Amino acid sequence: MRDPTVTTHIDISPCALPSRDISPRDGDVSEMAPPDPGADGPESAALMELLVHGELSIEGRLVDASNTTLYGRLELDGAEAACVYKPIAGERPLWDFPNGTLAGREVGAYLVSEATGWELVPPTVLRDGPLGPGACQLWVDIDEEVDLVALVHSEHPGLRRLAVFDAVVNNADRKGGHILPMPGGHLYGVDHGVCFATEDKLRTVLWGWRGAPLPDDAVDTLAALRVDLAGELGDRLRTLISAREVTVTRRRVERLLRDGCFPQPSDDWPAVPWPPF
Numbered sequence: 001m002r003d004p005t006v007t008t009h010i011d012i013s014p015c016a017l018p019s020r021d022i023s024p025r026d027g028d029v030s031e032m033a034p035p036d037p038g039a040d041g042p043e044s045a046a047l048m049e050l051l052v053h054g055e056l057s058i059e060g061r062l063v064d065a066s067n068t069t070l071y072g073r074l075e076l077d078g079a080e081a082a083c084v085y086k087p088i089a090g091e092r093p094l095w096d097f098p099n100g101t102l103a104g105r106e107v108g109a110y111l112v113s114e115a116t117g118w119e120l121v122p123p124t125v126l127r128d129g130p131l132g133p134g135a136c137q138l139w140v141d142i143d144e145e146v147d148l149v150a151l152v153h154s155e156h157p158g159l160r161r162l163a164v165f166d167a168v169v170n171n172a173d174r175k176g177g178h179i180l181p182m183p184g185g186h187l188y189g190v191d192h193g194v195c196f197a198t199e200d201k202l203r204t205v206l207w208g209w210r211g212a213p214l215p216d217d218a219v220d221t222l223a224a225l226r227v228d229l230a231g232e233l234g235d236r237l238r239t240l241i242s243a244r245e246v247t248v249t250r251r252r253v254e255r256l257l258r259d260g261c262f263p264q265p266s267d268d269w270p271a272v273p274w275p276p277f
Contacts, residue, residue, distance in 0.1 A: 102193030
C-alpha cells in the first residue's frame with residue numbers, strides 16, 4: 001500500500017535531497033484529483049497539463065518500493081496535485097528487462113488502459129524532474145476501509161478487467177498491494193514497470209477466473225484494442241517500448257480473442273508474485 005507519510009529525509013545516488021515536511025498546503029492553490037471514471041473534457045485536459053508541465057518538487061520517498069519511488073507535488077497556475085515520481089536514474093538493473101526502460105513501461109500501461117476505456121491506471125506521463133526523466137503518476141487517495149485480501153478474492157467487476165488488462169500487458173508483478181480501491185468503488189492498478197516482456201511472464205494474484213470465458217464487454221474491448229495497436233496506439237507505444245514488444249502485445253490480444261477465455265498460469269514461470277501483498 002502506498003503511504004505518503006514516508007521518510008522525510010531522502011539520500012539517494014546521485015543526489016542527496018533535503019528533508020521535506022509532508023503536510024497539507026496553505027495558500028491560493030486548488031488541489032486536483034482524478035476525474036470521475038468516464039469523465040472527459042477540460043478537467044481531464046487540465047490535469048494532464050499539470051502532470052506534464054507542472055513544477056515538480058519532492059517531499060518524500062516510498063521506502064518499500066524496490067526502485068526509487070518518490071512522493072511529490074506538482075504546481076501550475078494555481079493548481080496543484082500530489083504525484084508519484086519514478087526517475088529512470090533510480091531504476092535497479094533487472095536480468096530480464098533492459099536497463100532504463102521501466103518508466104516507459106509505466107507510461108505504456110497507462111496508454112493501454114486509456115485505450116480500453118476502463119481507466120485502470122491513474123494518469124501517468126514521462127517527463128523531466130529533479131532527478132532527471134522518469135514516470136510521473138497522479139497520486140490517488142484510496143479507501144482505507146477496504147480489506148485488500150477480501151477484495152482480491154471478491155467478484156468485483158474491476159478485478160476481472162484488471163485480470164484482462166494484465167494478460168494484455170503481460171504484467172509480471174500484480175501484487176494485491178498494487179490494487180488501489182477508491183472511495184467510490186473504482187479500482188486502479190499501479191506499479192507497471194515490469195510489463196510488456198516478449199516472453200510469458202504473467203504473475204498475478206488475480207487467477208480466480210483462469211480458464212473462464214471472457215465477458216462480452218472484454219471481448220468487445222479487446223477487438224477494438226487489436227485495431228488500436230495496429231494504428232495510433234501502437235505508434236505511441238513504440239516511443240516507450242520496443243517495436244517487437246508492441247507486436248507481441250498485439251499477438252497476446254489476438255490470442256485472448258481466439259481462445260475466448262482468461263489465461264491459465266504458465267508452467268514456465270511462477271504464477272504468483274512474492275510477496276503476494
